[in-house]
Amino acid sequence: MRYTPTVGEILQAKGVSRRGFLKYCATTASLLALPPSMIPRIAAAIENARRPSVIWLSFQECTGCTESLTRSESPTVEGLIFDAISLDYHHTLQAASGEQAEAARHAAMEENYGSYLVLVDGSIPMGNPGFSTIAGISNYDMLMETVAGAAAVVSIGSCAAFGGIPAAKPNPTGAVAVRDLVKDKPVVNVPGCPPIAMVMTAVLTQFLTFGELPELDKHGRPVAFYGTTIHDRCYRRPFYEQGKFAETFDDEGAKAGWCLYKLGCKGPTTYNACATVKWNIGTSFPIQSGHPCLGCSEPDFWDKGGFYQPLSTGHFGGGAKLAGAAVAGVALGAVAAASGRKRQSKYTKEA
Amino acid sequence: MTASTEVGVQFEAVHGNVRPILNEVMHAIDKLLDDDIPTTIDLSSLPFGPGELDKLEATLGEGELSAQLDALGTSRIRETTYPGVWWIEHHNVNGEVVGRYLEVTRLPDILSSQDADIMAGRARLEEQFK
Numbered sequence: 001m002r003y004t005p006t007v008g009e010i011l012q013a014k015g016v017s018r019r020g021f022l023k024y025c026a027t028t029a030s031l032l033a034l035p036p037s038m039i040p041r042i043a044a045a046i047e048n049a050r051r052p053s054v055i056w057l058s059f060q061e062c063t064g065c066t067e068s069l070t071r072s073e074s075p076t077v078e079g080l081i082f083d084a085i086s087l088d089y090h091h092t093l094q095a096a097s098g099e100q101a102e103a104a105r106h107a108a109m110e111e112n113y114g115s116y117l118v119l120v121d122g123s124i125p126m127g128n129p130g131f132s133t134i135a136g137i138s139n140y141d142m143l144m145e146t147v148a149g150a151a152a153v154v155s156i157g158s159c160a161a162f163g164g165i166p167a168a169k170p171n172p173t174g175a176v177a178v179r180d181l182v183k184d185k186p187v188v189n190v191p192g193c194p195p196i197a198m199v200m201t202a203v204l205t206q207f208l209t210f211g212e213l214p215e216l217d218k219h220g221r222p223v224a225f226y227g228t229t230i231h232d233r234c235y236r237r238p239f240y241e242q243g244k245f246a247e248t249f250d251d252e253g254a255k256a257g258w259c260l261y262k263l264g265c266k267g268p269t270t271y272n273a274c275a276t277v278k279w280n281i282g283t284s285f286p287i288q289s290g291h292p293c294l295g296c297s298e299p300d301f302w303d304k305g306g307f308y309q310p311l312s313t314g315h316f317g318g319g320a321k322l323a324g325a326a327v328a329g330v331a332l333g334a335v336a337a338a339s340g341r342k343r344q345s346k347y348t349k350e351a
Numbered sequence: 352m353t354a355s356t357e358v359g360v361q362f363e364a365v366h367g368n369v370r371p372i373l374n375e376v377m378h379a380i381d382k383l384l385d386d387d388i389p390t391t392i393d394l395s396s397l398p399f400g401p402g403e404l405d406k407l408e409a410t411l412g413e414g415e416l417s418a419q420l421d422a423l424g425t426s427r428i429r430e431t432t433y434p435g436v437w438w439i440e441h442h443n444v445n446g447e448v449v450g451r452y453l454e455v456t457r458l459p460d461i462l463s464s465q466d467a468d469i470m471a472g473r474a475r476l477e478e479q480f481k
Contacts, residue, residue: 016422016423017422017465017468018465018466018467019420019422019461019465019468020422020423022460022461022465023422023423023426023450023461024423026441026450026452026461027450030395030450030452033396036391036393233398234398235366235398235400235403236366236400237398238366238367238368239366257366257400275398276396276398277395281448282395282448288401
């Protein structure tokens with residue numbers, strides 16, 4: 001069996017000083033929504049961690065999730081995480097193809113049986129195995145064969161997590177999510193269309209750091225990133241409270257940056273970290289750019305009525321539900337915050 | 352790139368997200384003085400509207416001491432005009448901000464020389480005598 005260096009050895013070989021490593025750990029703690037008091041434990045854990053083998057499977061998808069990850073100007077922290085994993089199979093990124101690529105997948109599975117991670121983007125067509133194949137293997141067969149020896153599975157993007165756009169009505173391929181098929185392994189959902197690159201790497205970091213997967217919500221999403229709604233963390237929320245709304249995309253309210261609720265913003269019912277982590281190196285997110293949240297990290301977001309219909313008048317019912325949704329948003333936010341504190345105290349106690 | 356102000360969109364730092372942080376800083380100063388417990392506020396986890404982060408930075412101002420760390424990109428560590436309140440910004444090698452914190456402490460840990468680096472330095476020095 002080949003020698004697997006620890007992350008500490010990899011960083012040392014790259015000439016990273018202890019100060020640099022502590023800076024990396026501080027950013028990691030922030031990434032995982034852990035308190036700064038956890039930095040020494042993170043440092044010890046990462047230093048001694050060995051590179052996990054990762055097999056990335058792409059099924060019915062648009063490659064947007066891979067684009068999000070690889071076109072994200074890769075901040076150093078993410079670059080380091082990817083130095084710290086062994087990406088043994090990714091048919092979009094790898095140089096090998098055909099039989100050689102499949103041989104690499106089988107070799108990684110054999111060598112790391114029981115300990116490798118499987119990342120999946122795209123949904124799986126169950127209508128006909130021929131709808132989507134790789135090297136003549138149906139998506140279903142490849143998924144089930146690969147997850148058999150996996151430690152855990154991470155569904156990257158809304159298609160793998162919930163079926164996504166391929167599963168939108170009338171779902172011509174019979175698309176299903178990974179969780180619909182994989183029942184005997186832990187499955188983490190990292191939805192979004194695409195998901196935020198930092199969230200994807202955070203899940204890997206958690207596994208690398210603590211050898212365990214993050215705490216999940218009822219949809220299998222990491223609570224650290226999907227624990228509060230976009231609305232809860234939106235900088236425009238004070239305008240919602242004041243009743244100041246943009247009525248059209250070019251009125252005075254829109255120009256003044258008022259709340260986009262009446263323009264169809266799904267922020268109150270959407271759980272994701274866009275409002276704080278943001279996009280494009282933390283520059284902005286859809287609402288900051290003047291567009292309502294589409295709710296892309298929620299199940300069946302494509303079939304939930306018009307993107308530009310307010311929640312109060314659209315698919316979700318009448319005005320009474322509007323108030324209900326707002327109250328539920330606040331209440332769920334409180335539960336998530338409490339859950340987050342519980343999680344933090346768990347780690348703090350163990351430290 | 353066209354700035355939002357150039358296409359007639361007017362933003363002001365009026366969303367009310369700065370004041371609560373200043374309040375938190377004041378409480379953190381009390382905790383440092385009364386109980387000797389430092390506090391770190393992770394600014395990347397808080398909501399900011401356009402201009403609000405700049406407003407926070409301007410409000411805290413620049414104090415007597417600043418330092419630059421060159422490790423995995425540049426980090427700027429600067430005491431604000433409020434002694435004990437440090438503005439820390441970590442950049443990656445491309446100059447992008449990867450972490451932004453307010454530390455309320457007497458001296459941020461990252462400024463201290465680390466034992467591992469001291470030992471490695473000593474070993475390098477020892478090589479000079481061979």
